[in-house]
Each structure stands twice: as structure tokens, then as C-alpha cells.
């Protein structure tokens with residue numbers, strides 16, 4: 001099986017790469033898996049001709065698309081570029097995967113929802129994005145569903161962090177060490193997702209019979225950690241684990257205006273992915289501890 005993973009320098013791409021490099025979880029009884037990781041140097045998703053050119057020379061059995069335009073605030077000014085990467089490139093990938101008879105795993109986001117629900121979102125809830133990033137990601141999902149009604153899955157995740165790149169954990173660690181006091185919003189709720197946990201889940205899914213059987217209708221799944229917290233509580237726990245003595249003030253979102261509107265509720269139910277693929281879902285606090293232990297070892 002030749003498996004392509006896009007975004008070799010992104011949080012999720014690097015997390016998959018780390019597991020693959022340890023040699024665990026990647027083969028099953030039926031086949032040996034050969035993973036190919038690419039970044040924008042090899043496969044620039046902002047150019048349709050580049051995408052065609054790349055796949056004209058390369059064929060795969062599975063494509064895992066972790067690449068995306070992920071700068072939520074900047075997307076408000078760069079809507080065209082965000083749309084190209086999060087929507088049109090996904091449409092193109094779906095068409096290529098379909099022609100190559102490959103299966104496609106595409107990563108999406110809770111930002112397809114408006115966050116107004118008072119319950120964790122399930123896969124059949126009606127999307128209603130409230131910012132450009134969410135709209136482009138939803139357009140990508142819809143294009144995929146149209147072009148590739150079989151052999152594809154979408155995994156929506158939320159609040160992704162890892163030991164790589166810039167994310168809430170790395171930002172808080174930096175600011176907490178520089179400042180005596182910080183204000184963090186308390187009215188946006190979610191469940192943080194450690195990218196290594198999601199990477200594990202993806203590698204479990206590609207080994208699963210229910211994914212490997214061709215001809216199945218495209219499905220959406222939700223994946224995040226277990227538990228419910230605000231960004232404020234997340235920041236407090238990061239400082240507690242690290243022993244940082246920075247005072248955290250709890251503030252409402254109105255006191256922290258951002259370019260893009262953010263959903264109040266990012267919680268997603270993991271019931272479907274657990275039931276179908278028997279995926280283990282960790283509690284957010286234990287995954288955060290794992291990530292921060294790895295960060296400490298890297299120092």
C-alpha cells in the first residue's frame with residue numbers, strides 16, 4: 001500500500017511521521033504500508049497545475065490530507081488563498097483519488113459549526129460556519145462529498161496542539177514565561193486534541209477492515225479528546241504542569257476581539273468514530289501531560 005501524507009511540516013503531518021518512523025502501528029496482516037510524506041515544496045496545493053503534475057507522476061492507494069490554510073484570523077483577508085487550499089485543492093485531490101481508485105482521508109474542523117449549540121456536535125448536525133476559514137473548510141467537505149461519494153472519510157477535529165510548531169500550548173508557555181499576568185477567554189468551550197492522539201487514530205483507521213473495504217459511502221467522523229474546558233482553564237493547566245507562576249485572568253470573548261469570529265462551543269461527540277473503528281479516546285488532561293513531558297525532554 002502506498003500512502004501519501006500531505007503537510008510533512010505541520011502538527012498532524014509531523015505527528016503521523018513520528019509514529020511511522022518508530023515502525024509501530026503501520027503494517028497489518030494483509031499488507032506492508034509505504035508512507036510518503038510531502039510538504040508544499042513537493043506538492044503545492046495552491047496551484048492546481050502543480051497538483052495535476054505531481055499526481056501525473058505518482059500513484060497512491062491512500063491519501064491522507066492534513067494540509068490546510070489554518071491561520072483563522074489571517075484567512076479573513078486572504079479568503080481566496082484559503083479557499084484555494086481548503087476547498088478547491090480538496091476537490092482536485094478527491095477527483096485524483098477517485099481516478100486513481102485511492103481512498104482519501106481528509107481532515108476538517110469543528111469551525112464548520114457556528115458554536116451556538118448547547119450540546120457536543122454530532123456528525124449530522126447542520127454546519128453554519130461563522131468565519132472565512134470555517135466556510136472554506138466546509139466547502140472542501142462538500143466538494144469531497146460530491147466528487148468522491150465513496151471511498152473517502154472526513155475527520156473533523158478541534159483545538160489541535162502538539163510539540164510541533166505554533167499552537168495554544170507553545171504560545172502559553174512562551175507568554176507565561178515572559179509576563180506576570182495574562183487574560184484568557186472563559187466563554188469558548190472545547191476539548192483540546194493532542195495531534196499524536198489523532199495521528200494514532202488515523203493509523204488505526206487505515207488498518208481497519210471497515211476502512212479498507214472499497215466502495216463504502218463517504219462518511220464524516222468527529223475526533224477530539226474527552227472532557228470540556230475553556231481556553232482559560234486550558235491555560236491554567238498548562239501553567240500548573242509547567243510550574244509557571246503567571247496570573248491568569250478569566251475574561252469574556254468581548255474583551256478579546258479577534259479578526260475572525262470564533263464559535264462559543266467547539267465540543268464534538270466522538271461516539272461515532274469510537275463505535276465504528278473502536279478508537280480509544282484520551283482525556284484531555286492526560287494527553288496534555290504527555291505532550292508537555294515530551295516538550296520538556298526536547299529542551
Ligand SMILES: NC(=O)c1ccc[n+]([C@@H]2O[C@H](COP(=O)([O-])OP(=O)(O)OC[C@H]3O[C@@H](n4cnc5c(N)ncnc54)[C@H](OP(=O)(O)O)[C@@H]3O)[C@@H](O)[C@H]2O)c1
Nearest residue numbers: 009010011012040044045046067068070107109157159160
Ligand atoms: N490547528 C488546529 O487547531 C485545528 C483545529 C481543527 C482542525 N484542524 C485541521 O487539522 C488539520 C491539521 O492541522 P495542523 O494544526 O496540523 O495544521 P498546521 O500545523 O497549521 O499545518 C498546516 C500545513 O499545511 C501546509 N500548507 C499550507 N498551505 C499549503 C500549500 N499551499 N501547499 C501545501 N501545503 C500547504 C503547511 O505547510 P508549511 O509548513 O509549508 O507552511 C503546513 O504544514 C488541518 O486540516 C486543519 O484545518 C486544525
